[in-house]
Amino acid sequence: MPTTYDQLRNADTTQLRAAIRGGDYAGHTAGLGRGFLQANVVIMPERFALDFMRYCQRNPRPCPLTGVSDKGDPRMTTLGRDIDIRTDVPAYNIYRDGQFSETRRDISALWSDDMVAFALGCSFTFEHALQRAGIALWHIDNNTTVPMFRSSLETVAAGPFSGRMVVSMRAIPENQVKRVRDISRRYPLAHGAPIHAGDPAEIGIRDIARPDWGDPAPVEPGHVPVFWACGVTPQVAVEQARLPLCMTHKPGHMLVTDIAEDAEVPVLPPLTNTETNREIMR
Template identity: 65%
Template sequence: MLQSYETLRQTGIATVRAQIRSGGYASHTAGLGRNLLQANLAIIPQEFALDFMRFCQRNPKPCPLIGASDTGNPILFTLGQDIDIRTDVPAYNIYRNGQLVQSVTEIGDLWTDDLVAFALGCSFTFEHALIEAGFELWHIANNVTVPMYRSSLETVPAGPFRGPTVVSMRMIPEERVEEAVAISARFPLAHGSPVHVGDPAAIGISDLSAPDWGDSVPQPAGHTPVFWACGVTPQAVIQQAALPLLITHKPGHMLITDVPDTAEIPIITNKNMPR
């Protein structure tokens, strides 16, 4: 039975994941999986995996690495008891030689024995804490995708991976900016504190109404644009590297893990181990 976004916001992760796995839900995951760590996704051939891991280590704000699969194994057992990376993301983007070729809702027919999946923390996690503190996040309240922009903040390169940091933006009441910074800083696995507050031109963004990904949001008076490092960054740098194959989540359509959003590192237990 298909369930709406509003219904899924009130349900547990087992129901949410079952809907995603069955193809019954293929939209964004902001607001879903309450108190659980959400993750960006990058799946690449094994020959590039070590350089990509180095890239994540050198750029922890946009690329907080929370999990990686064994080569050829689609089960991310370190992030949950039953997570199959081939089916458990609402929508995937498929890139070949740096070009987006299609978007799909499952990748079973694309999975091969030489692929490695990386999961990276997502800002949707700290959004739960902001909402609990009384912040109204327009994109969640209006069921759209958070706006994301290429910035002029350069990442530290590793192998073929290099390029600008992608940032996500939320309009925050001026008198509560410091509070939002402090709240998000508690979640280093979800990008942590902002990378910039205020004038978007200072980080190379000329028009807030024209995001590179996601949807435009209002810019009400008395609010300040606040920018967090975004997990679309690795997608952008891998795309720029023009790998023969890259599989990512569709921006805004995340993997919801079983890891509590307050965890400092993913929790691995014997019950999660593959048998």
């Protein structure tokens, strides 16, 4: 029987990934996995991986690199005890020759020995801190996906990867914008501080009611649209690069890791004695 969003609100990361891997949950992950880093996912053939890593290094705000798999190994061992990148994301977007092809819930059939997986930090991570500070987030309160837009801000190219930055938007009360900026700045692995607040047209967004990804969210009186660099940016870069095959998360449907949300660099908690013995026996 499918698991609902409300049933997973207080689930730990192991329970959450188990529900996703088992096919019981395929929804968005905003508000889930409290206390832990969420990650965007990009998977591609190894021959493109070095250029993509350069792209992330040159564009750290939209592409904060948090983990890279070994070639052909679907385990993300630096991000969790038991993460299989083929099954542990609620939904995947498949790109062929730079064009969106389909969405799948499991990419095991597409995985091959030359694949490399990248994990990039996600702004869903700092949302927990905003909520703890008493700042309401409309998309979480209404069980929707945060709106995301193609901006006019160009990223720095690397090899075949280039394109304009994608941004996510949250409407924030005018008197809380500085506080939100100060809180989110503490999360460099989750895009850090906003890149813009105010008139969307200044960053090339024509209609804030029509996001390119996610769901529309109102900007109510007394609120300001605030924009953060977004980890969907690599999907635009993949379109430009026209890779023969690339797999990403479906926007809003993230990998939930075992990394503490306030970590400045990805560090797993120490193994227990039992876990250490288990690792040695493998």
